[in-house]
Amino acid sequence: xxxxxxxxVIAGAVVILAVALVVKPALLGEPIGFGSRGLVPAGDPPxxxxxxxxxxxxxxxxxxxxxxxxxxxxxxxxxxxxxxxTVPEALLRERRETLRISEYFAWGEYAFADADRPILxxxxxxxxxxxxxxxxxxxxxxxxxxxxxxxxxxxxxxTTSYVEGALPPHAIYKKGGVEYPKYPVEMLVxxxxxxxxxxxxxxxxxxxxxxxxxxxxxxxxxxLGIRMNEFNPYYAKYTPRYFEHxxxxxxxxxxxxxxxxxVSPDSIAVQGKPNPIGDTQDSLPSVRSETPxxxxxxxxxxxxxxxxxxxxxxxxxx
Amino acid sequence: xxxxxxxxEPSGGPKIPKLPDLKIPKVTVTRKQALTAAGxxxxxxxxxxxxxxxxxxxxxxxxxxxxxxxxxASEADLFLVSGKITVHMRTPTNDLSVAECDAHMREFAAxxxxxxxxxxxxxxxxxxxxxxxxxxGAQSAYVRALDNLNRAFTFWSSAAGAYEMRDxxxxxxxxxxxxxxxxxxxxxxxxxxxxxxxxxxxxxxxAGESIPPPPA
Numbered sequence: 415x416x417x418x419x420x421x422x423v424i425a426g427a428v429v430i431l432a433v434a435l436v437v438k439p440a441l442l443g444e445p446i447g448f449g450s451r452g453l454v455p456a457g458d459p460p461x462x463x464x465x466x467x468x469x470x471x472x473x474x475x476x477x478x479x480x481x482x483x484x485x486x487x488x489x490x491x492x493x494x495x496x497x498x499x500t501v502p503e504a505l506l507r508e509r510r511e512t513l514r515i516s517e518y519f520a521w522g523e524y525a526f527a528d529a530d531r532p533i534l535x536x537x538x539x540x541x542x543x544x545x546x547x548x549x550x551x552x553x554x555x556x557x558x559x560x561x562x563x564x565x566x567x568x569x570x571x572x573t574t575s576y577v578e579g580a581l582p583p584h585a586i587y588k589k590g591g592v593e594y595p596k597y598p599v600e601m602l603v604x605x606x607x608x609x610x611x612x613x614x615x616x617x618x619x620x621x622x623x624x625x626x627x628x629x630x631x632x633x634x635x636x637x638l639g640i641r642m643n644e645f646n647p648y649y650a651k652y653t654p655r656y657f658e659h660x661x662x663x664x665x666x667x668x669x670x671x672x673x674x675x676x677v678s679p680d681s682i683a684v685q686g687k688p689n690p691i692g693d694t695q696d697s698l699p700s701v702r703s704e705t706p707x708x709x710x711x712x713x714x715x716x717x718x719x720x721x722x723x724x725x726x727x728x729x730x731x732x
Numbered sequence: 733x734x735x736x737x738x739x740x741e742p743s744g745g746p747k748i749p750k751l752p753d754l755k756i757p758k759v760t761v762t763r764k765q766a767l768t769a770a771g772x773x774x775x776x777x778x779x780x781x782x783x784x785x786x787x788x789x790x791x792x793x794x795x796x797x798x799x800x801x802x803x804x805a806s807e808a809d810l811f812l813v814s815g816k817i818t819v820h821m822r823t824p825t826n827d828l829s830v831a832e833c834d835a836h837m838r839e840f841a842a843x844x845x846x847x848x849x850x851x852x853x854x855x856x857x858x859x860x861x862x863x864x865x866x867x868x869g870a871q872s873a874y875v876r877a878l879d880n881l882n883r884a885f886t887f888w889s890s891a892a893g894a895y896e897m898r899d900x901x902x903x904x905x906x907x908x909x910x911x912x913x914x915x916x917x918x919x920x921x922x923x924x925x926x927x928x929x930x931x932x933x934x935x936x937x938x939a940g941e942s943i944p945p946p947p948a
Contacts, residue, residue, distance in 0.1 A: 457853075459809055459850065459854075460809075460846065460849035460850050460853055461846075462812070462842070462843075462846045463842060463845070464839070464842055465835070465838035465839055465841065465842045468831075468834070468835070468838070470831075515898050517898075517900055519900040520898050520900060522830075523830050523898075526829055526830045527830055528829055528830055528831050531829065712825060712826070712828060713833075714825050714836060715891055715904060715907050716907070717907050717910055717914070719910070719915060719918075720817050720821060720914065721914075722810050722811070722813065722814035722817070722881075723918055723921045724807060724811075725803060725807055725874065725877070725924055725925070726925055726928060727803055727807070728796050728799055728803060728867060728928055728931075729796050729797060729800045
């Protein structure tokens with residue numbers, strides 16, 4: 415065989431290759447050459463990366479300066495109690511420097527704040543000591559409620575509502591005045607607060623006892639709702655008020671109720687008084703007429719839809 | 733020396749015969765030879781047609797198999813994402829502290845990132861598949877499903893970011909948008925199943941087979 419015989423064969427093969435690798439892909443819009451559209455160089459499939467752990471906050475030193483407050487209050491058995499609370503000064507300072515959010519859903523964060531928690535647990539143990547008899551549960555609950563209700567009431571606008579004698583830097587200025595939802599330790603150190611402060615403190619203390627609570631937001635007031643299956647004590651001369659939320663009953667608890675007596679002649683803060691669960695007789699008109707917005711204290715946004723649907727495979731796969 | 737252009741023959745050289753003197757060799761084709769040649773030609777054409785058809789069919793099958801394997805890989809990864817979501821959604825949140833609530837939401841953000849990456853990765857692969865025309869509807873519906881799922885996970889990420897900024901209203905808005913994207917994803921999966929069945933029925937009709945009814 416001579417070169418002249420091989421040449422046409424090679425030329426033919428070159429033409430066929432050119433048509434297959436260049437002309438046809440160019441006409442059909444496919445990649446030119448040996449590449450295929452089915453083989454995309456996409457790398458390895460992504461893997462789940464768990465969130466990085468967040469370093470825990472440094473605990474407040476035990477030997478640092480503290481605020482000591484004494485509260486005199488009447489317990490459910492009629493006995494007058496004195497309860498002492500100590501709060502690290504550094505914790506109060508940190509709280510005062512923490513930004514406040516006017517949205518109600520954020521306020522549960524104040525009630526359940528981790529740094530406030532040990533103080534609330536100690537306080538709850540002192541006010542409502544654990545009892546062997548489960549029937550004591552009601553008395554423990556009512557002592558927490560009565561303790562908070564008897565903390566003097568003072569408006570957020572008043573400088574007397576703060577231990578420093580001045581409005582905190584993160585007070586929220588609104589059309590109707592000032593709003594400043596206090597962390598529990600702030601209300602304890604200040605020794606006074608308004609309706610949302612009392613509801614937040616009570617919510618934190620009751621959570622330490624294991625109760626499920628919600629905030630009840632009215633147009634001009636805030637109270638607490640406590641989850642109970644049924645509450646209808648024989649002594650009640652009223653129909654206990656409750657609200658339904660996600661199939662659960664939350665009974666109304668007033669956090670601040672008073673007869674208008676000032677704490678002292680030179681004070682504008684008024685002394686609170688005990689009030690039973692579900693009783694709205696002495697509450698504000700809004701409480702008696704409105705249906706409150708129910709605000710869960712633990713707010714975690716949850717999606718409604720999240721189910722991935724299996725797709726059938728082409729070619730008879732499962 | 734001059735040369736006559738009509739008789740170009742140098743004097744004294746070999747004598748070139750004149751054109752009219754050339755004789756075309758006579759080819760005698762017998763009937764047997766003619767039939768053999770025709771038969772060979774027909775055979776070659778038939779082999780080429782059958783071979784071409786087989787090659788085309790083989791290519792189409794290969795394309796469907798590649799598409800199927802890419803959908804299978806996507807479904808396998810989505811199954812892992814689904815497992816993470818299910819475990820997360822089943823975690824009780826009634827007794828969490830604020831720090832635990834934050835950790836719960838950070839995990840939600842990590843799942844959203846994972847889902848977003850998985851859907852983007854498989855969308856790129858499935859969309860690049862060359863497939864027979866009958867399957868383009870199914871491919872397009874599956875890509876649409878992955879796009880919607882990717883959008884849903886992106887909204888989840890935004891919701892987690894808004895939660896971190898304590899902008900609960902924005903978090904709720906993003907979750908509402910995510911729910912809508914999830915519903916669009918479910919609809920696209922329904923379309924995909926319908927398109928896939930139509931493509932398979934078309935293929936079965938051509939092959940004379942029957943397709944079992946879809947599971948209830």
